[in-house]
Amino acid sequence: MNVDYTADVTRNCTMQLFDPDRTLSFETDSADEGAIYMDKMIKVIYAVKVPQMNSWVSIPVFCGPVISMSRDDNLINLECQGKETLSMGASWRTFTRKKNSNKVNVIADILRELSGERQFDFVELSSKLPADYSLGRESVPWVAAKKLASGLSRQLFYDGRGYCRMRSLPGTPVFTFKSGDGGTVLTTPQIDYDSTEVKNIILVKGGIPAGAKKGVEVSVSAPATHPLSPQKLGRNGVSRYLLEVIEDDAIRSKAEATAKAATTLNDRLLQEVEVSFDAMPIPYLEPGDLCRLQTEEYATTFRLSEYSIPLVAGEQMSVGYVKRMQVRKLSARTMAAMRTKRIMSR
Structure with a gap:
């Protein structure tokens, strides 16, 4: 998973799924209840076994839609992007808020009404709009929301949980x-x-x-x-x-x-x-x-x-840099072993 703080879409994730029985379907008209549709989210949780605690610690690191996929025999290769990409299209309908509306609420409303976002982790601020605020049909919701947040000296981004967060940039090392x-x-x-x-x-x-x-x-x-x-x-x-x-x-x-x-x-x-x-x-x-x-x-x-x-x-x-994560192709022996383990676990 690559992360770029300066990019419009900060997270990009590539992964490989092992599908020996071809039960995972990406066709949007599939009747299979286990289908992974192109309009669904992929969530990645990074889990680490901590011996001192004798337990696993799980940290969500990615949540976002699939933007491309390919199948190679038993393997499915996926490329996913952060949820910002869902707000990068045109709003295609007007959006207006009156003078003195709370700016934080306006940012949430832009993403809620123009791109369907429902998960927020926002700070409370008292700053209000100095005048009536409007977005046209060609406006890009994420661009408009980030501009308002920047005016408040806040960072607007999606975290690993898939929540839209607004925060002050850390001023001391974390x-x-x-x-x-x-x-x-x-x-x-x-x-x-x-x-x-x-x-x-x-x-x-x-x-x-x-x-x-x-x-x-x-x-x-x-x-x-x-x-x-x-x-x-x-x-x-x-x-x-x-x-x-x-x-x-x-x-x-x-x-x-x-x-x-x-x-x-x-x-x-x-x-x-x-x-x-x-x-x-x-x-x-x-x-x-x-x-x-x-x-x-x-x-x-x-x-x-x-x-x-x-x-x-x-x-x-x-x-300090991002690198193209090469998905390692599994050998025929490894895939056979995984298939055998899967059958025995049923």
Whole structure:
């Protein structure tokens, strides 16, 4: 399973099903009660046996629709995508909410009414629409919902359970990858430096609040003690400002503008360093989590942007990149053994 924090659809999963009796059907008109239809979800749960607990720990890592399939004798190859793909079509009907409607409720209503979503894990916020809000027939529900969430400085994504979540991006590391005995890092990390995307000051230009004459405008810069601050990057007493301007008419208060600027600045300051390495699978991590890498030679904090989770035992998790998971073709001997075991278990 590959995860890309920057993609419109963050999760992509490939898998192989063993179907010796050809009982799994993908035809939508199949009368078989066990048929897996193309409009159904595939759910993947990563289970780990913990000897100290003498029990299994199960973590859902994927839930989404099948987008392609192929059959090769007794094997069915599937490719699935996250549930975002179900909200990527045109709404094809208008959607309107009145001024002062709660923005969080509007986001949920977009996905509920235009794409049929029913599973949400949202925070409660008091922010309201500054004006009437409408979507046309050609609007893409997921794009519209993500834009509203971004204006609230929140990340909107689908987690491994298949729930649509909205959260603040973690500001402190949720996990530390360590090398050495007892650590999770399995290969030497590759460290890349790129200053082209780094910004040390964010200027947010919002809309005009009710009763005001000018639009909201807030700037936030890195503190002078930060190694990438305008002061630290300057020379001969002249500060160096790496500016990013965000214009969003939906932002109508100084608090919202400040939160947006601060969240964006934190992300931009993390983009100087990119790390990639292989590690033991950590299935509970989510795209956008803040993580820490600690080795004998190096230590840094990074945003978990791209990674791959293997769905078979003995494979490594990739961090900092995604890789095409090659589905391993089973040998005739292995398939025969699996078929025999299945018959004996009946």
